[in-house]
Each structure stands twice: as C-alpha cells, then as structure tokens.
Amino acid sequence: xxxxxxxxEIIEVMLKGSIAVIYLFLVIKTLxxxxxxxxxxxxxxxxxxxxxxxxxxxxxxxxxxxEGLASxxxxxxxxxxxxxxxxxxxxxxxxxxxxxxxxxxxxKISKEQLKKCKIDINDLMQDARESGYFDITEINYAIMEPSxxxxxxxxxxxxxxxxxxxxxxxxxxxxxxxxxIDGNIMKENIKAIGHDEKWLLTRLKKEGYNNVEDLxxxxxxxxxxxxxxxxxxxxxxxxxx
Numbered sequence: 707x708x709x710x711x712x713x714x715e716i717i718e719v720m721l722k723g724s725i726a727v728i729y730l731f732l733v734i735k736t737l738x739x740x741x742x743x744x745x746x747x748x749x750x751x752x753x754x755x756x757x758x759x760x761x762x763x764x765x766x767x768x769x770x771x772x773e774g775l776a777s778x779x780x781x782x783x784x785x786x787x788x789x790x791x792x793x794x795x796x797x798x799x800x801x802x803x804x805x806x807x808x809x810x811x812x813x814k815i816s817k818e819q820l821k822k823c824k825i826d827i828n829d830l831m832q833d834a835r836e837s838g839y840f841d842i843t844e845i846n847y848a849i850m851e852p853s854x855x856x857x858x859x860x861x862x863x864x865x866x867x868x869x870x871x872x873x874x875x876x877x878x879x880x881x882x883x884x885x886x887i888d889g890n891i892m893k894e895n896i897k898a899i900g901h902d903e904k905w906l907l908t909r910l911k912k913e914g915y916n917n918v919e920d921l922x923x924x925x926x927x928x929x930x931x932x933x934x935x936x937x938x939x940x941x942x943x944x945x946x947x
Contacts, residue, residue: 719764722771726760729775733782748802752785804852810845813861823850834858886924889937899926910934 733756756778763774792799799805809819809830820826833856834842847859883895885906896906907918909932915921923935 718767722774723764725771726763726774726778729778730756730760733778736782736786747804748788749785752781755781806852807850808847809850809856810842810848813843813846815842819850825850830856882928883926884923885926885932886918886921888923889919889921891918899930 734753759774759777759781763769763771763777788802792802807819807823809816809823815827815830820830830848831842834840834845834848837856837858839845839858839860844860844864845858846861849857849859851857883892883899885892885896891903891906893903896903906924910916910918910921910924913932913934915934920937921934922937925933927933
C-alpha cells in the first residue's frame with residue numbers, strides 16, 4: 707500500500723511538472739523572445755513569478771493543475787497588457803520599463819547619475835573593461851540602458867577605422883544559407899536561394915564530396931561560395947583546456 711501511494715505521488719508530480727513546463731514554454735513563446743540581458747525589471751519579475759508558479763504547482767498538492775495554469779495565464783495576460791500600454795504611451799514606458807541614463811557625458815563621469823543607478827565607479831570600469839575599454843579616458847559617452855546594460859561610445863580618435871573612412875568600395879554581405887546540417891539536405895533553404903537539390907549535389911561533387919551524409923555543415927554565401935565542414939574533422943590541439 708505504501709509503495710502504491712509513493713508511485714502514485716511520483717506519477718502525479720511528473721504529470722503536473724510536465725504540464726507546467728509545456729504550458730510555461732507556450733506562455734513564454736507567446737510573450738516573445740528576449741535574452742536575459744535584454745529583460746527590463748518588469749519582464750524579470752514576470753519571468754520569476756511564472757517560474758515560481760510552475761514549481762509550486764508541481765510539488766504542492768494543495769494547488770490543482772487548473773489553478774496553476776490559471777495563475778500563469780493571469781500573469782501572461784497582465785504582461786501582454788503592460789506591453790500594449792507601454793507601446794502606446796511614452797510616459798508609461800518610462801515608468802514601467804525605465805529609460806536610458808547618461809553616466810559619462812563628453813568624457814565627464816557623473817557621480818550623481820552613478821548614484822541614481824545604484825552603481826559605483828568600480829562597476830563602471832568593470833563594464834568598460836568587459837566592453838574592451840581598459841582606459842576609461844578613451845570613452846566619450848556611457849549610457850545605462852533600461853535593461854541594466856551599459857553602452858559605450860569611444861572618443862573619435864579611439865574609434866575603429868571603417869571601410870567608409872578609407873573610401874574603400876566593398877560589396878554588401880548577405881545572409882549565409884545553411885544547405886546541409888548533420889548530413890541532412892535543407893531543401894527549403896536551397897529553394898530560398900533559387901536553386902534545387904540537384905544543383906547542390908553537383909556543386910558538392912565538384913568539390914570532391916559524393917556523400918552528403920559525410921558532411922556536418924554546408925553553407926552558401928550571397929556569392930554562392932560553399933563552405934564545407936566534414937563529419938570527421940579532427941581538432942589537433944585544444945588550447946582552451
């Protein structure tokens with residue numbers, strides 16, 4: 707009897723957990739895709755709340771599946787409502803999601819703005835180093851974004867030289883199409899670049915590859931240049947260990 711009850715509890719937890727994860731996945735897909743670094747405070751709170759509800763629904767016998775799903779739905783609908791409001795009102799967007807704050811203005815660091823953002827000079831220098839600026843005097847502007855990420859604009863003399871600065875004429879680069887992935891031909895991708903499977907096989911044969919299953923990845927750029935990676939490529943040395 708005891709074993710039966712234990713098995714029953716385990717099955718119930720697995721069922722509720724599976725339903726919670728699937729429903730949470732659908733909710734997040736509906737709310738849209740954002741990287742963790744791009745989340746504002748409100749998005750972060752909603753994400754934490756949804757995760758907590760899903761976990762509580764899984765292990766708490768007092769919460770039924772319908773109650774858990776209903777709670778998650780309420781949070782999701784509220785998030786969508788707030789997204790709609792912030793897209794219509796600048797004042798609401800500034801209040802809920804925040805607004806950019808200038809930390810360095812024309813090379814001058816604002817202690818007042820640092821205090822407002824709850825960071826100190828060491829945090830600012832760390833973010834600068836992580837962005838590739840080891841000398842803070844090279845920075846002209848630094849802006850704290852609503853997500854908490856700091857964007858840096860270097861002074862003119864420290865900005866990298868571009869092709870436009872050198873008056874060089876270069877062709878525009880386009881998207882690279884993946885034509886073969888893990889030995890499988892991506893027919894839709896081939897069709898999207900105006901070719902067919904026969905064209906790909908002919909090109910591969912000219913490069914000396916007769917079996918597509920031996921290829922890990924085949925890409926094609928906007929000039930129809932193929933880059934081919936074999937399944938059995940060996941890395942001679944691992945310098946990252």
